[in-house]
Amino acid sequence: xxxxxxxxxxxxxxxxxxxxxxxxxxxxxxxxxxxxxxxxxxxxxxxxxxxxxxxxxxxxxxxxxxxxxxxxxxxxxxxxxxxxxxxxxxxxxxxxxxxxxxxxxxxxxxxxxxxxxxxxxxxxxxxxxxxxxxxxxxxxxxxxxxxxxxxxxxxxxxxxxxxxxxxxxxxxxxxxxxxxxxxxxxxxxxxxxxxxxxxxxxxxxxxxxxxxxxxxxxxxxxxxxxxxxxxxxxxxxxxxxxxxxxxxxxxxxxxxxxxxxxxxxxxxxxxxxxxxxxxxxxxxxxxxxxxxxxxxxxxxxxxxxxxxxxxxxxxxxxxxxxxxxxxxxxxxxxxxxxxxxxxxxxxxxxxxxxxxxxxxxxxxxxxxxxxxxxxxxxxxxxxxxxxxxxxxxxxxxxxxxxxxxxxxxxxxxxxxxxxxxxxxxxxxxxxxx
Ligand SMILES: [Zn+2]
Numbered sequence: 001x002x003x004x005x006x007x008x009x010x011x012x013x014x015x016x017x018x019x020x021x022x023x024x025x026x027x028x029x030x031x032x033x034x035x036x037x038x039x040x041x042x043x044x045x046x047x048x049x050x051x052x053x054x055x056x057x058x059x060x061x062x063x064x065x066x067x068x069x070x071x072x073x074x075x076x077x078x079x080x081x082x083x084x085x086x087x088x089x090x091x092x093x094x095x096x097x098x099x100x101x102x103x104x105x106x107x108x109x110x111x112x113x114x115x116x117x118x119x120x121x122x123x124x125x126x127x128x129x130x131x132x133x134x135x136x137x138x139x140x141x142x143x144x145x146x147x148x149x150x151x152x153x154x155x156x157x158x159x160x161x162x163x164x165x166x167x168x169x170x171x172x173x174x175x176x177x178x179x180x181x182x183x184x185x186x187x188x189x190x191x192x193x194x195x196x197x198x199x200x201x202x203x204x205x206x207x208x209x210x211x212x213x214x215x216x217x218x219x220x221x222x223x224x225x226x227x228x229x230x231x232x233x234x235x236x237x238x239x240x241x242x243x244x245x246x247x248x249x250x251x252x253x254x255x256x257x258x259x260x261x262x263x264x265x266x267x268x269x270x271x272x273x274x275x276x277x278x279x280x281x282x283x284x285x286x287x288x289x290x291x292x293x294x295x296x297x298x299x300x301x302x303x304x305x306x307x308x309x310x311x312x313x314x315x316x317x318x319x320x321x322x323x324x325x326x327x328x329x330x331x332x333x334x335x336x337x338x339x340x341x342x343x344x345x346x347x348x349x350x351x352x353x354x355x356x357x358x359x360x361x362x363x364x365x366x367x368x369x370x371x372x373x374x375x376x377x378x379x380x381x382x383x384x385x386x387x388x389x390x391x392x393x394x395x396x397x398x399x400x401x402x403x404x405x406x407x408x409x410x411x412x413x414x415x416x417x418x419x420x421x422x423x424x425x426x427x428x429x430x431x432x433x
Contacts, residue, residue, distance in 0.1 A: 001053070002424070004032040005045055006061035006382060009401065010068050010371040011349075011357045017308045020349035025372075026401045031058075032066065034378045037152070037423030042372035059426075061382050064418055065408070067352070068371050069128025069379035070328040071359030074227070074267045074288040074317025077118045077144050077157070078102045078135040082321035090233040090297050091204075093322065099167050101321075102160075105140035115143035119151065123428035125326040126381030126417045129360070129369055131227055131265055131288070131317070132157040133199055136170055138180045145188040152423045154369055154377065156225050156265075158197035159184060161214060162205040165243075178213040185221050193368075193377075197225035197265070202232075203240045203253045211257035218258065225263045225363075228254065231276075232268035233299045251276040260285050263364055267317060268293075269307070270300040277310045286313040286362035289354075291334035293319035304335065305344040315362035316354045328355045329412035336409065348406040378424035383408065383416040391416070 008030030015023035031048050033041040041048060078101065085097035105111045115134075122130055134140035134157060141159040148155040161177040162170055172180070181198060189196035198214045200206040206214075218224050231237055231250050240250050247253045251272065254260055262284035269287040272280070280287065289302050307314050316335060318326050325331060332351040339346040360370030369377055386392050391411040398404040408416070420428040 002057040006066040034424040065383040068356040072127045072130040073315035076133045079321030102135040105135040106137045111143045121326045128379040154193040156195045158199040161200045163210045174210040174213040197227040202229035215258045227265040229267040231271040281310045288317045290317040290319035292324045293322035313362035315359040327413045382419040384418040
């Protein structure tokens with residue numbers, strides 16, 4: 001057993017986006033009690049310490065905030081080097097910058113080297129769980145699972161499937177995509193904290209045959225995820241209408257092949273109609289908002305309020321390389337501004353919720369991660385506000401935790417992250433992985 005002391009903040013299990021004030025938990029002088037990589041207890045230091053054996057190791061982060069590890073629900077492990085590539089809107093950007101970049105991951109040495117760097121970026125930003133898109137190459141997914149498994153991280157990933165509308169070198173037949181995916185599922189799905197996601201990139205790059213294969217995999221294995229993109233860009237939406245004329249909307253393309261379950265993660269969803277949102281709510285799939293990516297590619301302004309009004313689970317994704325930061329704080333800051341442009345209000349508690357417990361819920365992982373309830377994995381991030389002097393100055397006289405967290409979101413980034421813990425162990429500390 002060991003203790004980690006600091007300013008604890010999380011949400012109770014019964015929290016939802018509409019009742020967060022009553023379900024926020026904050027202990028100015030708090031402590032996490034960790035046993036065998038899991039939370040044994042969490043609460044006020046002076047109260048809890050009385051109930052515990054003496055002489056326990058204390059890792060003291062007094063003055064720092066301790067939050068559940070961030071959930072990045074949509075990120076591409078094969079696009080780190082493509083971040084900050086100047087290239088227009090989605091479809092041009094993919095052609096001009098992304099596909100050639102992803103091709104390099106056919107080489108195992110390259111894949112491992114660059115995937116290690118990618119994981120370093122996740123951890124130095126306090127992200128402990130991610131839903132990851134590698135390339136079509138099985139080795140790019142092997143690298144993700146192997147590194148995540150060494151770090152004991154809870155990760156969702158699956159090799160991308162594409163069989164049309166991309167360069168020849170990134171295409172494979174539906175049968176080959178099925179075979180390669182199946183081999184990876186058999187090797188990695190439910191091994192430790194790893195989960196497999198069947199990953200057709202988006203409707204543009206998959207034929208009906210490929211979607212049938214994706215559907216076959218979902219039926220064949222237990223509790224597989226499905227992750228993809230949807231309604232990110234107006235030109236994309238028009239293109240999907242053209243290549244799937246029998247489907248009456250974008251969502252129906254996925255729906256008609258049986259790809260919508262309560263473990264389906266739909267990236268973006270900016271242009272979904274009311275009818276599509278209703279259907280997503282009905283099947284229990286989740287939407288992943290990718291704010292910095294949507295701004296960078298000029299994709300559009302997502303309406304988070306409308307989505308949660310439909311009771312749809314919402315998570316947030318960095319979507320690097322279209323996203324401009326691995327920091328979930330930076331992405332939440334962009335989400336706040338997008339909401340403002342839509343005349344909506346993203347409250348600080350909501351923002352933190354979507355990147356922690358809400359994100360865990362959207363990923364059906366709320367029994368394992370997302371807050372400091374006893375029995376959950378001790379995955380958390382330590383944020384030191386003194387590392388950004390403007391932030392420290394701003395929050396000196398803050399009157400509420402809500403005001404402080406808002407400043408943390410708007411001004412924060414990876415510089416705040418003093419340590420990141422996975423299963424109770426510091427996997428990132430003071431600049432080192
Ligand atoms: Zn993406």
